[in-house]
Amino acid sequence: MFTKDKMVALIFFLPSLVLVGYFVYACIGWNVVVSLSDWKGLTPSYNIVGFDQYLSLFQDPVFLTSLTNNLILISLFVPGSLFLGLFLAILLDLKVRWEGVFRAIYLLPFALSFVITATLWLWMYQRDVGVINTLLEKIGLGFLKSGWITDPNIALYCVVLAIIWQFAGYTMLIFLAGIRSISESQIRAAEVDGASGFYLYRRVVIPQLKAPALSAFVVLMVFALKAFDFIFVLTGGGPAYRTYVLALMMFRETFSMNHFAYGAAIATILFLLALVIVVPYLYLSFRREAE
Amino acid sequence: MVSVTIKNLTKTYGTTVAVKDLNLKIKDGEFFIFLGPSGCGKTTTLLCIAGLIKPDKGDLWLGNELVTSAERDIYVTPQKREVAMVFQDYAIYPHMTVFKNIAFPLEVRGEDKHEIVERVTTTAKLLGISQLLDRKPRQLSGGQRQRVALGRAIVRKPKVFLLDEPLANLDAKLRVKTRTELKKLQLELDVTTIYVTHDQVEAMTMADRIMVQKDGIAEQIGTPHELYNHPANLFVAGFIGSPEMNFTDCTLIKEGKRLWLDAKEFKILMPVEVVPKLKSYVGEDLIMGIRPEDLYERESIKEGTQKNAFRITVDVIEPVGPYLLLHLRKGCLSLVARVKHTRARIGQEVSIEMDRSKIHIFDKKTTKAIL
Amino acid sequence: MRIPKLRRVTLYILLVFLAFLFLLPLWTNITTSFKTLKDVTYTTPIEPPLTPTTEPLITAFNIMQRPLLNSLTFTVASTILSCLLGSINGYILTKIRFKGSNIVFLFFTIGIFIPYQAILVPLVLTISKLGLYNHVGGLILTHTAYGIPITTLLFRNFYALIPDSVIMAAKTDGAGTWTIYRRIVLPLSLLPFVVAGVFQFTSIWNDFLFGVALARGPWSMPASVALANLKGTTTVMWNLLMAGTLWYALPVLVIYLVLAKYLMRGFMAGAVKG
Numbered sequence: 001m002f003t004k005d006k007m008v009a010l011i012f013f014l015p016s017l018v019l020v021g022y023f024v025y026a027c028i029g030w031n032v033v034v035s036l037s038d039w040k041g042l043t044p045s046y047n048i049v050g051f052d053q054y055l056s057l058f059q060d061p062v063f064l065t066s067l068t069n070n071l072i073l074i075s076l077f078v079p080g081s082l083f084l085g086l087f088l089a090i091l092l093d094l095k096v097r098w099e100g101v102f103r104a105i106y107l108l109p110f111a112l113s114f115v116i117t118a119t120l121w122l123w124m125y126q127r128d129v130g131v132i133n134t135l136l137e138k139i140g141l142g143f144l145k146s147g148w149i150t151d152p153n154i155a156l157y158c159v160v161l162a163i164i165w166q167f168a169g170y171t172m173l174i175f176l177a178g179i180r181s182i183s184e185s186q187i188r189a190a191e192v193d194g195a196s197g198f199y200l201y202r203r204v205v206i207p208q209l210k211a212p213a214l215s216a217f218v219v220l221m222v223f224a225l226k227a228f229d230f231i232f233v234l235t236g237g238g239p240a241y242r243t244y245v246l247a248l249m250m251f252r253e254t255f256s257m258n259h260f261a262y263g264a265a266i267a268t269i270l271f272l273l274a275l276v277i278v279v280p281y282l283y284l285s286f287r288r289e290a291e
Numbered sequence: 292m293v294s295v296t297i298k299n300l301t302k303t304y305g306t307t308v309a310v311k312d313l314n315l316k317i318k319d320g321e322f323f324i325f326l327g328p329s330g331c332g333k334t335t336t337l338l339c340i341a342g343l344i345k346p347d348k349g350d351l352w353l354g355n356e357l358v359t360s361a362e363r364d365i366y367v368t369p370q371k372r373e374v375a376m377v378f379q380d381y382a383i384y385p386h387m388t389v390f391k392n393i394a395f396p397l398e399v400r401g402e403d404k405h406e407i408v409e410r411v412t413t414t415a416k417l418l419g420i421s422q423l424l425d426r427k428p429r430q431l432s433g434g435q436r437q438r439v440a441l442g443r444a445i446v447r448k449p450k451v452f453l454l455d456e457p458l459a460n461l462d463a464k465l466r467v468k469t470r471t472e473l474k475k476l477q478l479e480l481d482v483t484t485i486y487v488t489h490d491q492v493e494a495m496t497m498a499d500r501i502m503v504q505k506d507g508i509a510e511q512i513g514t515p516h517e518l519y520n521h522p523a524n525l526f527v528a529g530f531i532g533s534p535e536m537n538f539t540d541c542t543l544i545k546e547g548k549r550l551w552l553d554a555k556e557f558k559i560l561m562p563v564e565v566v567p568k569l570k571s572y573v574g575e576d577l578i579m580g581i582r583p584e585d586l587y588e589r590e591s592i593k594e595g596t597q598k599n600a601f602r603i604t605v606d607v608i609e610p611v612g613p614y615l616l617l618h619l620r621k622g623c624l625s626l627v628a629r630v631k632h633t634r635a636r637i638g639q640e641v642s643i644e645m646d647r648s649k650i651h652i653f654d655k656k657t658t659k660a661i662l
Numbered sequence: 663m664r665i666p667k668l669r670r671v672t673l674y675i676l677l678v679f680l681a682f683l684f685l686l687p688l689w690t691n692i693t694t695s696f697k698t699l700k701d702v703t704y705t706t707p708i709e710p711p712l713t714p715t716t717e718p719l720i721t722a723f724n725i726m727q728r729p730l731l732n733s734l735t736f737t738v739a740s741t742i743l744s745c746l747l748g749s750i751n752g753y754i755l756t757k758i759r760f761k762g763s764n765i766v767f768l769f770f771t772i773g774i775f776i777p778y779q780a781i782l783v784p785l786v787l788t789i790s791k792l793g794l795y796n797h798v799g800g801l802i803l804t805h806t807a808y809g810i811p812i813t814t815l816l817f818r819n820f821y822a823l824i825p826d827s828v829i830m831a832a833k834t835d836g837a838g839t840w841t842i843y844r845r846i847v848l849p850l851s852l853l854p855f856v857v858a859g860v861f862q863f864t865s866i867w868n869d870f871l872f873g874v875a876l877a878r879g880p881w882s883m884p885a886s887v888a889l890a891n892l893k894g895t896t897t898v899m900w901n902l903l904m905a906g907t908l909w910y911a912l913p914v915l916v917i918y919l920v921l922a923k924y925l926m927r928g929f930m931a932g933a934v935k936g
C-alpha cells in the first residue's frame with residue numbers, strides 16, 4: 001500500500017492538506033466553539049455556556065431583521081439573476097454578429113470587485129447629482145426621482161437591482177454553455193418536426209437547462225448568504241437596518257463591538273445555511289459523475 | 292408522397308463548393324440514395340431538401356410546390372414542409388420519454404390528445420418499441436434510440452422521408468438487420484425516401500435508384516444495376532463494388548480489322564462488336580477496368596497464345612467467406628481475382644482468363660467510360 | 663434562422679440597449695474621473711467633462727499608491743502559490759490511484775462553498791498569533807490557503823482529460839511520480855494555469871473581507887480597503903472616488919480585455935458539471 005510512489009505523493013499533498021485542513025475545517029470548528037462561549041470584549045474567554053448566544057440571537061430584533069432581509073434578498077436576487085441571465089443567453093444564442101462583444105459587455109460587471117460595483121452604484125443612486133436621478137430629470141421623468149438607497153422603503157430593492165446587474169453576466173454564461181451543449185441536430189430535428197421560435201425554446205431547449213440552472217442556483221444562493229462587501233460599501237446596512245444582512249451583522253458584532261461569541265454564533269448559522277444548500281448539490285453532482 | 296425535383300442547386304461554404312449545380316428528379320414513392328465519400332455534398336443536399344439550409348443558387352420542388360428558390364427569394368421553412376428527417380446521431384430529445392419524443396411532432400401541430408396517443412402507440416408497435424414508451428433516451432441502446440428517431444419521423448405521415456446515414460452508428464450485425472427492416476418499412480409506408488450513405492453495399496441493396504456524388508458533383512444517377520454494370524466514369528466504377536474493380540493503364544492497337552487492348556503485361560483481343568465504338572481511341576491513353584469476379588482461373592496456358600488470358604503470379608490468397616481473393620502481380624501490374632477455389636500456391640504462376648464482355652474502358656484524360 | 667419571424671433589427675436594438683445599461687455605470691465612472699468638482703455638479707454624469715482634468719486621477723493615485731502595491735504583491739504571490747499547489751493536487755487526485763481520493767476531493771471542494779464568515783474570527787486570531795496581522799504576509803497566507811480548493815478543482819478537471827495511457831506509457835518508460843509530473847503533466851498545463859491564474863488573480867484582487875479583517879493598517883491595506891475608505895472620507899468628492907475606483911479596476915479590466923476567454927472558463931468551472 002505505501003509504496004515509494006505513494007509516499008512521494010503524500011509529501012506533495014501535505015502542504016495543501018494542512019492548509020485547507022486548518023484554515024477551513026479547524027477554523028470552522030474553532031468558530032463553533034467560540035459561539036458556544038461567552039467571549040465578549042478584547043480578552044478571549046472560552047467558558048462554554050452552551051447555546052446562550054443562539055438563544056439571544058433569536059430574540060434579537062436586529063438578527064431577525066437581518067435574517068428577513070437575507071431571505072428577501074435571496075427570493076428576489078436568485079430568480080432575478082437566473083431569468084435575466086437566461087434571457088441574455090437566449091438572445092445571444094440567436095446567431096448574433098459580434099456575439100463575443102455583447103457577451104463580454106454583459107459579463108464585465110461580474111469580473112469587477114464588489115467594492116467597485118458598490119462605489120459605482122453609490123454614484124448611480126446618489127440623490128442630488130447621481131446618475132439615475134439626473135437622467136430621469138433629463139428625459140422628463142423627474143417625478144420618478146427618489147432617495148433610492150436612502151429611502152428605507154426601497155433601499156433593499158435598490159441593492160437587489162445592483163447585484164442582479166453584477167451577476168446576470170455570470171448566469172448568462174452558464175446558460176449559454178448549457179444551450180450550446182445541445183446538439184445542432186436536435187434543434188434541426190425540432191425544426192423539421194414543426195417547432196419554431198418560442199415553442200422550440202420552451203419545449204426543447206429550456207427543459208435541458210436544469211443542470212446549469214441548478215449549479216448557478218447554488219452559487220447564487222451561497223452568495224446571497226455571505227453578501228458582505230457590497231452592502232458594507234453601498235449602504236453600510238442602513239438606512240435603519242433596512243439593508244442589514246447577516247454577514248454584515250456578524251462583522252459589526254465581532255469587529256466593531258467585540259462581541260466575539262455572538263458574532264461566531266451568527267457565523268455558524270450562516271455556515272449551516274450554506275451547508276443545507278451545498279451538500280445536497282454536491283452529493284447529486286458527485287453521484288452523477290460516478291454514473 | 293410526392294416527387295422531389297432539384298434544379299441547378301449550388302451551395303458554397305466560404306471557398307469550398309459543397310454542392311455544384313445539381314439537377315435531379317426523384318420519383319414518387321422511390322427509395323433514392325445519395326451515395327458518396329465524406330464531404331461529397333450528400334448531407335448538404337439533404338439539408339437543403341429539408342429546408343434547414345438555404346442554397347446559394349437553384350430551385351427545389353416538393354411535388355408541384357416550389358419550396359426553395361434562391362433566385363426568386365422563395366423559401367418555405369422546414370416547419371411547413373411536411374418532410375421528416377432521421378439524423379445520424381438520432382437527435383432525440385433527452386429530457387422527454389420515448390412516448391413524448393414520438394408524440395412531439397403531433398403535439399407541435401396541436402393534434403387531438405386521443406389521436407396522438409393512438410398514432411404513437413401504433414407507430415411504436417410497428418417499430419417494435421411499445422415496451423419502451425415510458426423510458427428516457429439515456430436508458431436505451433443505440434438501436435433502440437434509432438427506432439425512436441424513426442418513430443418520430445414516420446408518426447406524422449410525411450410526404451418525404453429523409454435519412455442521414457442512420458445506420459452509421461450501429462454495430463455491423465445490427466446494421467445488416469436494420470437495413471432489411473428499413474427497406475420493408477419503406478415499402479409498407481410507400482413514402483418517397485431519400486437516404487444518405489457512404490456505404491456502397493448499403494446503397495446497392497436498398498435503393499431503387501442511386502446518385503453517386505463526389506466533391507459536390509453528381510457523378511452518375513441510375514439503378515444499382517446500371518451503376519454496377521455500366522459505370523459512367525472511373526470514380527463510379529471504382530467506388531461501387533466490393534472488392535474494387537481492377538484498373539490498369541492500357542492502349543488500343545489496331546491489327547487489321549481487329550483491335551488489341553495492350554496493358555503492357557498482357558494483351559486482350561477485343562470482340563468484333565465493340566470495334567466501331569473503340570476505333571477512334573486507338574493510340575490514346577486509356578484505363579481498363581475489370582471486376583474481380585470477371586477474372587477466372589484456367590488450366591495452364593502458354594503465355595501469349597490466348598486472346599483473353601495470360602499468366603500471372605499469385606502474391607496473396609485471401610479467404611473471404613465462400614470465395615477466395617487472389618492477389619496477383621506481374622511486374623507493375625496488380626490485379627485481384629475472385630474465385631471459388633484455386634490450385635495455385637503463393638509465389639506460383641496461374642493462368643487468368645478475362646470475361647471480355649465485362650471489360651470497361653475509360654478515357655484517361657476525361658475519366659469517362661467509353662465501353 | 664431559428665426565429666425567422668422576429669426581426670433582426672429588434673434583436674439588435676434590444677442587445678444594444680442592454681449593453682448600454684450594463685456599461686452605464688462604468689461609463690459614468692470614466693467621465694467623472696476626469697471632471698472637476700464643478701463639472702460634477704453642473705454636468706450630467708453621462709456627459710464628458712467640460713474641462714477635462716487629470717487632477718482627480720493623480721490625487722487618487724497618490725492616496726492609493728501604497729495599497730495598490732500591496733494588493734499587487736499579495737495577489738501575485740497568492741495566485742502563484744495557490745495555482746502551483748492546485749496543480750499538484752489535481753495531478754495527485756487524477757493520476758495517482760489511492761483509496762479515498764474522492765473523499766479528499768470532496769474535502770477540498772467543500773472549501774469552495776463555505777461562507778468566510780464561518781472562519782473569520784479564528785482566522786484573525788491565527789494571523790495575529792503568527793505576527794502577520796496588518797502585514798501583507800498575512801494576506802498571502804490567507805489567500806493561498808483559501809484559494810487551494812478552487813485551483814484544485816480547476817486542475818483536477820483539466821488533468822482528468824489527460825488519458826491514463828499517456829501516464830502508463832511514461833511509467834513503463836521508467837518515469838517516477840515526480841518526473842511524470844514535471845516532464846509530462848506540467849508542460850501540458852499552460853491552459854489550466856492561465857485559467858486558474860486569471861481566476862485567482864481576479865478573485866484575490868477583488869477581495870474585501872479578508873483585507874478589512876486582517877490588514878486595516880495604512881502600510882498593509884489592500885486597494886479594496888483603501889477604496890472603501892475613500893468613500894467614507896470623501897462623501898462629496900465624487901470625481902476623486904471615481905478616479906480611485908478606476909485605478910483599482912484597472913488591472914482587472916486589462917486582464918478582462920486580453921484574457922476574458924480564460925476568465926470565463928474559470929467562472930464556469932464548478933458549474934456545468936453533471
